[in-house]
Amino acid sequence: MANRSQIIGGLAFAAAAVAAPFLPDWVVSLATIAFANALVVLGLIVLWRAGLVSFGQALYYCLGGYVVALIARWTGFTDAFVLVLLGGIVGGIVAFILGFLIARYREIFFAMLSLALSMILYGVLVKTESLGSTDGFSVLTPTFIGYAPHRDALNLALYWLTLGICAFSALGVGAYFRTIAGALAAPVRDNEIRVEFLGVSVSHVIHVKVVIAGILGGLGGGLAALAIGHVDPNMAYWTTSGSFMFVAILAGAGSVAAAFVGSLLFEGVRSFAADTMPQFWQMILGTALLVTILFVPEGLGSLLLRLRRRKARPS
Amino acid sequence: MLTALSILTDGLAYAAYLFIIAIGLTLIFGVMKILNVAHGSFYAFGAYGAATAVGIYFNGHDWNAAGGFLFMVIAGMAIGLVLGLVLERGILRWVYGKDEVIVVLVTYAVFLILEDLVVLIWGAQSYPAYQPLVAAGSIDLGDLVLSNYDIVLVVLAALLAVGSSWALRFTRYGRLLTTVIFDREIAAAFGINVTVVYTVTFLIGAMLGALSGAVMAPKISVTLGIGVEVIVLAFAVVAIGGMGSIEGALVGALIVGICRAAAVHLVPQIELFVIYGVMAAVLIVRPYGLFVRAQPRKI
Amino acid sequence: MSDILAVRDLEKTFGSLLAARDITVSVPAHQTVGVIGANGAGKTTFVNMITGHLRPTKGSIWFEGNEITGRPSREITRLGISRSFQVAQIFPTLTVFESMCMAAAIGRHTGGFFSHIVTPLHSTEAIADAEAAIALFQIAAYRDTRALALPQGVRKLLDIGMAIAGHPRLLLLDEPTSGISIEEKFDLMQIVMSALKSRKITVLFVEHDMEIVGRFADRVLAFYDGTVIADGTPGQTLDDPKVQELISGTRLKGVAAGRAAGA
Numbered sequence: 001m002a003n004r005s006q007i008i009g010g011l012a013f014a015a016a017a018v019a020a021p022f023l024p025d026w027v028v029s030l031a032t033i034a035f036a037n038a039l040v041v042l043g044l045i046v047l048w049r050a051g052l053v054s055f056g057q058a059l060y061y062c063l064g065g066y067v068v069a070l071i072a073r074w075t076g077f078t079d080a081f082v083l084v085l086l087g088g089i090v091g092g093i094v095a096f097i098l099g100f101l102i103a104r105y106r107e108i109f110f111a112m113l114s115l116a117l118s119m120i121l122y123g124v125l126v127k128t129e130s131l132g133s134t135d136g137f138s139v140l141t142p143t144f145i146g147y148a149p150h151r152d153a154l155n156l157a158l159y160w161l162t163l164g165i166c167a168f169s170a171l172g173v174g175a176y177f178r179t180i181a182g183a184l185a186a187p188v189r190d191n192e193i194r195v196e197f198l199g200v201s202v203s204h205v206i207h208v209k210v211v212i213a214g215i216l217g218g219l220g221g222g223l224a225a226l227a228i229g230h231v232d233p234n235m236a237y238w239t240t241s242g243s244f245m246f247v248a249i250l251a252g253a254g255s256v257a258a259a260f261v262g263s264l265l266f267e268g269v270r271s272f273a274a275d276t277m278p279q280f281w282q283m284i285l286g287t288a289l290l291v292t293i294l295f296v297p298e299g300l301g302s303l304l305l306r307l308r309r310r311k312a313r314p315s
Numbered sequence: 316m317l318t319a320l321s322i323l324t325d326g327l328a329y330a331a332y333l334f335i336i337a338i339g340l341t342l343i344f345g346v347m348k349i350l351n352v353a354h355g356s357f358y359a360f361g362a363y364g365a366a367t368a369v370g371i372y373f374n375g376h377d378w379n380a381a382g383g384f385l386f387m388v389i390a391g392m393a394i395g396l397v398l399g400l401v402l403e404r405g406i407l408r409w410v411y412g413k414d415e416v417i418v419v420l421v422t423y424a425v426f427l428i429l430e431d432l433v434v435l436i437w438g439a440q441s442y443p444a445y446q447p448l449v450a451a452g453s454i455d456l457g458d459l460v461l462s463n464y465d466i467v468l469v470v471l472a473a474l475l476a477v478g479s480s481w482a483l484r485f486t487r488y489g490r491l492l493t494t495v496i497f498d499r500e501i502a503a504a505f506g507i508n509v510t511v512v513y514t515v516t517f518l519i520g521a522m523l524g525a526l527s528g529a530v531m532a533p534k535i536s537v538t539l540g541i542g543v544e545v546i547v548l549a550f551a552v553v554a555i556g557g558m559g560s561i562e563g564a565l566v567g568a569l570i571v572g573i574c575r576a577a578a579v580h581l582v583p584q585i586e587l588f589v590i591y592g593v594m595a596a597v598l599i600v601r602p603y604g605l606f607v608r609a610q611p612r613k614i
Numbered sequence: 615m616s617d618i619l620a621v622r623d624l625e626k627t628f629g630s631l632l633a634a635r636d637i638t639v640s641v642p643a644h645q646t647v648g649v650i651g652a653n654g655a656g657k658t659t660f661v662n663m664i665t666g667h668l669r670p671t672k673g674s675i676w677f678e679g680n681e682i683t684g685r686p687s688r689e690i691t692r693l694g695i696s697r698s699f700q701v702a703q704i705f706p707t708l709t710v711f712e713s714m715c716m717a718a719a720i721g722r723h724t725g726g727f728f729s730h731i732v733t734p735l736h737s738t739e740a741i742a743d744a745e746a747a748i749a750l751f752q753i754a755a756y757r758d759t760r761a762l763a764l765p766q767g768v769r770k771l772l773d774i775g776m777a778i779a780g781h782p783r784l785l786l787l788d789e790p791t792s793g794i795s796i797e798e799k800f801d802l803m804q805i806v807m808s809a810l811k812s813r814k815i816t817v818l819f820v821e822h823d824m825e826i827v828g829r830f831a832d833r834v835l836a837f838y839d840g841t842v843i844a845d846g847t848p849g850q851t852l853d854d855p856k857v858q859e860l861i862s863g864t865r866l867k868g869v870a871a872g873r874a875a876g877a
Binding site: 053101104105107108109111112113115116117119120121122123124126127128238239242245249279280281282283285286287289290293294297 | 350406409410415416417419420421423424425426427428429430431432434435543546547550551554558583584585586587588589591592594595598599602603
Binding site for chain 1: 691
């Protein structure tokens, strides 16, 4: 019973997968990182729909990355799929535990507590010599069910893995949004008291969202670690959380697709700016953010949704 | 014994530093309900301004060091004033009344822009401003060496704390601010011009932020990215003390200062995250910070 | 016990304040009970204890033969007791249909939050329940309007509609006509009461408007100073001299009769 968005999304992912061998290497690498980050952004969107803004998703991103890097280093096990999955699982478990604390907070306090928690991880990692402190350490080359590809083939393999995990996550989150718990995001945001009086525990609803965002963050971080080949404490720094938030705001919380398209655009512009005008990059970011918040507060993705709705209006 | 004394003095010095940074942030939040990420920019601009002033004052002249300190501080605060005015009238006033988190994101955007602006104005090199620090000298107390500059900072922090409390409680304008902190709508209903109060508060907060950067300039290397770390530190102190509470910022700064000093001397591995650990711990027990009671829900 | 709701020797103190005392009431199924009394008389405390938001200091509460004293409010809602609010509690950004659908879907899946994660929102049953509730409360004209754009009367109907979308057997209405203009009060209550009667829901409603109470209640409880001072048919209670002295004032017979007939 696939609906229109699922079909379009599926086709888009298929197209992206098929096109890869014909695209230059750097595009494939860029796209891999963009899609990995998009998972974290998707987690942010899940929370944002319920009115919660997390300033600390970098916590799970960093956890995912370090889990992948450490397990490979300590056990010699290098299967990419399993490693990334473990990253996601650890992200989910940590989110589950922290959720008991953080699901009771809202608004600014939710944001600040999530920030504090990610900075704690940062602080711990920076001071841990065995983990390379501020330099971090490199990630062993991954393998794929026994195969050990190199260079271009490795690039492609990572790309396809990322696409696969993204497609799966997109489907999963989309389905979640259509369930009662997922759809409760707007009511929770609008009027928590009413939701409680309907017999639903708002903390439970939010706890689930925190866990979903944690899993997605861990998956994204794991994939990014493999793609970049390196992990360091900066993955947990608040500015990393800030860049995820930036993409989420640009994209808007309206659709799952927005996370991926937005992230791709962001990485593209970031690359371009790094090459041509690195000294203006933050200024451009800041201005774009400002303009979006002031004039298109629901994100650029919402413009697309408005167009779609207008076409479907006739009824 | 020496360790304990070192912890105390280091802790006090660090607490002074944190308090001076945090007071502007908590004031702006208390009155305007805005968590100003660009506070880091005020700090940075204040520091760069101070470094420039120090460069002008101390190069080739044999003038009084205390005068240099004063010049440096005034230069920093002047820059803060101008920056604050531009930000408040130019950008912030368009977002008053919007959701708190949205406003935070706006200030984050402004912070990003200003980060690059700093580089455009001052370039990527670092600016030394050590002269006031060195000129102040130090005191020897047996095995303990105290920097006089740190003592100056502690005194400054104390003055700010006492001065602001007094001003808020005993001056007419201070009491206006307190009313607006309590409830903006009621204040407006009383005929208080909330817009003007907002502007003035933001300017004071900006100047305090710039002041913190200016007085810290001699102690640090004034270079790229100094605003970034300061933001989270200020946030943490304000969150611990309670947003909008100056006493809270003071107590928060003291707690964090002493804890961090203890960590540095006893358990160096946890130094960096002790502040966030304290913040998380406090928020768990008192979600709104130490000095702010929970707000009753208004239906 | 064939009474749907029974309350015995209920008492609630807040520190040294005795907000409710010696309340013993039994409500048979399908009855419509009006609850009157001045502000601070204990009506809201009474309602809050039944819905689980306050734990009684003494006494017991029984619903359909089972004791529910002190149980958490979420559990009580799932058992079949629902309430509406003096200020309509709605979801501003959802349309009427979406709000009803949500309430209906939640009402149908009381299995706790795991079932919520796997159950789609727009199931055929939930949609059907929502459409039925919308029709029942005659707000179909506003089906696709966002709740924040609704006029006050429709908001109230939505609020009550959401409260019954989950098929409760007992409904507590907190001042259903407050904030509604005099001309619209009767029509609103007419819609609400016929809807509730058709669903065979037992109703307790708190009201300050004596004419509304007189017209729509089968039975009236009068609260004063934390306890029930009168309990009987509207005629009996509203004519009770104690009630007239402490709560309602003397009823002008001619005017009241004319209103009830002509409104």
